[in-house]
Amino acid sequence: MSLHQACFLGIDIGTSSTKVLAVTRDGNVLAAGSAAHRLCSPAPGRFEQEPADWWKSLCQAVATALAALPGGAAAVAGIGLSGQMSSLVVLGPDNLPLLPASTVTDTRAADEAALLAARFGPRFERLAGGRPVASDVASKLLWLKSHEPEVYARMSTFVFAKDYIRFLLTGELATEPTDAGNTYFLDLTTRAWDARLFEDMGHNPGILPALVGTTQLVGSVTDEAADATGLLAGTPIVAGAADMAASVVGAAVIDPGVVAVTIGTSAQVTAPVTTLLPAADGRVDFHPHACEGLLYLLGSIFSGGLTMQWLAKAFGEEADLERGGAGYFDGLSQQAALSRTGAEGVLFLPFLVGSGSPEFDPSARAAFIGLSLAAGRPQLVRAAMEGVAHDVRQSLDIMVELGVPVERVHLAGGGAASEVWQEIIAGVLGRPVFPTRVRDASALGAAALAAVGMKALPAVREASRAMVHFRAAVVPEQSAADRYAGDHEVFLRARTLVGQIDRMRAGSSAPDPQSSGR
Numbered sequence: 001m002s003l004h005q006a007c008f009l010g011i012d013i014g015t016s017s018t019k020v021l022a023v024t025r026d027g028n029v030l031a032a033g034s035a036a037h038r039l040c041s042p043a044p045g046r047f048e049q050e051p052a053d054w055w056k057s058l059c060q061a062v063a064t065a066l067a068a069l070p071g072g073a074a075a076v077a078g079i080g081l082s083g084q085m086s087s088l089v090v091l092g093p094d095n096l097p098l099l100p101a102s103t104v105t106d107t108r109a110a111d112e113a114a115l116l117a118a119r120f121g122p123r124f125e126r127l128a129g130g131r132p133v134a135s136d137v138a139s140k141l142l143w144l145k146s147h148e149p150e151v152y153a154r155m156s157t158f159v160f161a162k163d164y165i166r167f168l169l170t171g172e173l174a175t176e177p178t179d180a181g182n183t184y185f186l187d188l189t190t191r192a193w194d195a196r197l198f199e200d201m202g203h204n205p206g207i208l209p210a211l212v213g214t215t216q217l218v219g220s221v222t223d224e225a226a227d228a229t230g231l232l233a234g235t236p237i238v239a240g241a242a243d244m245a246a247s248v249v250g251a252a253v254i255d256p257g258v259v260a261v262t263i264g265t266s267a268q269v270t271a272p273v274t275t276l277l278p279a280a281d282g283r284v285d286f287h288p289h290a291c292e293g294l295l296y297l298l299g300s301i302f303s304g305g306l307t308m309q310w311l312a313k314a315f316g317e318e319a320d321l322e323r324g325g326a327g328y329f330d331g332l333s334q335q336a337a338l339s340r341t342g343a344e345g346v347l348f349l350p351f352l353v354g355s356g357s358p359e360f361d362p363s364a365r366a367a368f369i370g371l372s373l374a375a376g377r378p379q380l381v382r383a384a385m386e387g388v389a390h391d392v393r394q395s396l397d398i399m400v401e402l403g404v405p406v407e408r409v410h411l412a413g414g415g416a417a418s419e420v421w422q423e424i425i426a427g428v429l430g431r432p433v434f435p436t437r438v439r440d441a442s443a444l445g446a447a448a449l450a451a452v453g454m455k456a457l458p459a460v461r462e463a464s465r466a467m468v469h470f471r472a473a474v475v476p477e478q479s480a481a482d483r484y485a486g487d488h489e490v491f492l493r494a495r496t497l498v499g500q501i502d503r504m505r506a507g508s509s510a511p512d513p514q515s516s517g518r
Helices: 049-069 110-128 137-147 149-154 161-170 197-202 223-229 243-250 304-316 318-320 327-336 377-403 419-429 441-453 459-466 478-506
Strands: 008-011 017-023 028-035 076-083 089-091 157-159 217-222 235-238 257-263 267-273 287-288 295-301 347-349 367-369 406-412 433-435
Touching: 008 049, 008 161, 008 243, 008 441, 017 049, 017 441, 028 049, 049 223, 049 367, 076 161, 076 243, 076 441, 089 161, 110 197, 137 149, 149 304, 157 161, 161 217, 161 223, 161 235, 223 433, 235 441, 243 257, 243 267, 243 287, 243 295, 243 347, 243 441, 243 459, 257 377, 267 377, 287 459, 295 377, 304 377, 327 377, 327 419, 347 377, 367 478, 377 406, 377 419, 377 478, 406 419, 419 433, 419 478, 441 459
Parallel strands: 008 076, 076 235, 257 406, 406 433
Antiparallel strands: 008 017, 017 028, 089 157, 217 235, 257 267, 267 295, 287 295, 347 367
């Protein structure tokens, strides 16, 4: 079978599930599969996953996709991987995990982030355009050294979610720049480790993982992995990318003026840039783009679809969640559609696991404001969706302030499946939004990287243009945009006031985000 006829498998190891897409070089999805895995919180501020659970969900999701794929595993010409950023996997000498992986929502290392910012802040800013926060690998490694010294002493290297899964598939251990760029000791200009900074932070540079290219072929499916997954032994695998870098490709964020809003478990705003912008001042982050010569600017919203999952649990609708289904989301969207714009005056601050851009405050907490007897389930759900959208707008406004052109907004992720959320986002942003035809942008981006690695398409830009397609634009009603413009000012004031209360309740031990530079 020629590369023009074959398909490429994109695998995304997300926070709540593994998603698999079998995609042709023109973006036609031939088959899909998904399987849930657990997110555990053993203590406040700690969010962990067992890498073994990722492998189990991958095997299930791949099996589902292959069963629906015409030609089965023989039709797969290559595999690309995507995985959650900052998912630190600490490995011992036998390349087995020494403890559960900490996810991007894990904030246990807040004190370590403040220490690093105080000591190395200017170096981080020159190298990576910002300063680490609790969720970043630099902070997590320092926490590990301070709180788990025996585990730290046994560590031979570390990788990230998609890298560990690739190791289980191929036996080859490495990472690549788009995941490494979120450590704060990768030089974003040279895309190489700054071993001197890593050593000055108190670590042995010998534990830094090998770096390979994002579209580089790094191995093939082993016999053992083939038996477990149903893939054919020898199927080539490219390095892949961090979930956001893959999503940027899968949402066609490759040209100036294009911005994407992605609503997954968390939510993000991304835009392509060519250089670091000092005026960002840590409010939004810079990361290596999968396209050579580009970075992408990232505004982080920690609670996106996570807000919907929390509401489903609060409303006693956990059964579908535990099965990994999305039925609860459809039901909540239908509830939100029953409420009018503005949710009858109810406002929601979506900080269930702390706040992301612009202040990155781990002590921030969620809140409903403006509750009355008129507020029922429809108003609460709609307010939650609107709160996430207002948080998205704050990141977009920062990008506009920095001079980043915003001419077209793409909308991707599972949240893009909800028509009411599409309308809310368009209304809050005051702009038309273009939903991607394939919602799983990270899995689609991973498939595009595989197509490039296999030479079916010449480069990442061309792959993104060829494989990403859109639905009709969602245009906001003027009355809704006007209402949301006023509500956004209230949201910003409430965010500030409630943030002050949160820090008072957290006590003096919580680091002031204004002093951390981010």
